[in-house]
Amino acid sequence: MAGPGWLERLRAAGKTALLRDGKRKIHYLFEDGKEMAEEYDVKTGQLVSRKWREKSTLGGSGNWQVEVGEPASPLLGALESELIKESSSNDTLTSFQWRIRNLPYPREVYSVSVEKEQRCCVVRTTNKKYYKKFPIPDLDRYQLPLDAAALSFTHANNTLIITYKKPKEILAAEEELQKELKKIKAANSGDGDWSSVPLKGCSGDPDFSAGIIGA
16 A cells, blocks of 8 residues: 555544553554554654454454554563563654663674565574564555665663664654644543443554544
């Protein structure tokens, strides 16, 4: 789907907005039944999380799949601190970012590269102890090529941080989208007993059990 087409799809989706805990939460319901939920920091406008859900094969609501932000971890205690922990993409205002924790090797062991045919970023270690591919869904949605010059990484405190600088086309599209989202009247979680009135298409996520639907 070309860039303008994706932006138009976002504009056409049914949307619910909710203000809560310093975040502006947006729920999208698309014509094909897919749902997307996003959270933005109210002060900075930075995307904090994004997750997707679609209908199951039996027609019910599927599970939410995290694209941006930290997924809930099933592990607890000391075991989690010893295992390699990969984050979903962490979106900043100017870049896409991933954090891989509990990688103790020195910086010179790591290598990051762009695989243009597979449309992903790849992390490797020369000791062959770690290998991972990271797709960038937004580049696919806007049909933009991957640029090796936009990719960089740092390593400190056993954490590898991979950064991909956003191209100007995505920065412009995100700015345009923010203008659209600000037009939606948002419900406030403190305004009455909103939690008891579910809206169509928003079941399963209590944060979106009330709000204003906008185009």
